[in-house]
Amino acid sequence: MVYYKYREWNDYTKKLLETNEFWFSSPKHFNDPFDCQIRINRDDINETLAIDFLSQSYAKSKDEKSHFYNRAYSNFDECKGDLEEVCDFLRERIRDFEEYFDDKGILSLSANPKSLLMWGHYGQNHKGISIGLADTSGAFLADSRFSNDVNYQSEYPKITARDIVMAKSSEDWDVFVDLIFHTKSSEWSYEKERRVVMSKGDKLYKTPCVITEVIFGARCDKSTEQEIRDLLHGSDVRFRKALLKTQSFDMVIVDV
Structure with a gap:
């Protein structure tokens, strides 16, 4: 399985491809005000x-x-x-x-490389790229201790003060952290999100798995495409291109 990170093309993304390091954000920076927020009475x-x-x-x-x-x-x-x-x-x-x-760090990925909304929101209005990461054996993406799919539902997960104070260890707390980190509103289900969670947020970590492909957005210009090809020359990374269909609100991904 391959999961994707939508990115605008800038100095950070260039360095990401050069160093194989991804930024794991603290949940307090997320754009969804309900995402990873605990409400304990x-x-x-x-x-x-x-x-x-x-x-x-x-x-x-x-x-x-x-x-x-x-x-x-x-x-x-x-x-x-x-x-x-x-x-x-x-x-x-x-x-x-x-x-x-709040100390945790999250890398958000998607199983869907053809989302018009995510290309628009996170992929620089289709001018950016999407980086494909494979969950090969031994990779963080394949290890359920660190990585799981997000569940989408209408009800917010309920964790009570009793649940927290009666937990016997931080390992028990991890069960609640996992529940909150991997539950989002059904309105976000189009993202088909996969998350990798690390112990500390707002810092760089080495890529949790192998970068297998780069998809150029439908509006990504030729100079950016060539710059990325030159940057990854000699690697096994596969290059692909998003092409918009002419008779439907959809796209296809082709090798280039």
């Missing part, structure tokens, strides 16, 4: 959740948990001040998760 942090958290943390057996709950609720008024301190700790835990979440 802090009002759900209360004394009941604090008791459940303490029970999970310190009561080892079923009998110990039962004894813990009996003591906590029979002396609830006396414990209220202490429980509020635990609630403050849980709010801090939510902030830790948000920072852990």
Whole structure:
């Protein structure tokens, strides 16, 4: 399978092809205000959740948990001040998760090399290029720990304060990060997006797989095409061209 990165032709894209380095953006820079945004209701942090958290943390057996709950609720008024301190700790835990979440870096690709919208939005009004990356064995694109397809749906993924604070490790948090990072509104389904997620965002990483092809946009001029050919001379990269159909809102991709 080949996935594509639509790009305008500029100094950054030229350097990308020269160095095989891609920019992994922090989700806070995305153009969709819902994309990768967590909405956790802090009002759900209360004394009941604090008791459940303490029970999970310190009561080892079923009998110990039962004894813990009996003591906590029979002396609830006396414990209220202490429980509020635990609630403050849980709010801090939510902030830790948000920072852990915001630190991630994402490379967005597409399975569709013929999207008129993406050529217009990300491919310099069809004057740019689309870079093809193959998910060959051993590549990040083929490793589900780093890369997965985006799911499109009408409902926003629901993650509660309880989910976050009761998680036992950052590995458990990764389940929630994966859910949020790979769920978008159905209105974006035309992108057929594939994402590669790394631990830190807003930095360059070596390409997660082999660059197998470059598609020139329908309006890409000959001088740009030649510059790219010269830049990649001697490589195994395949060169292709997007051509607009004359009788339909569509295009074909041909070898050139």
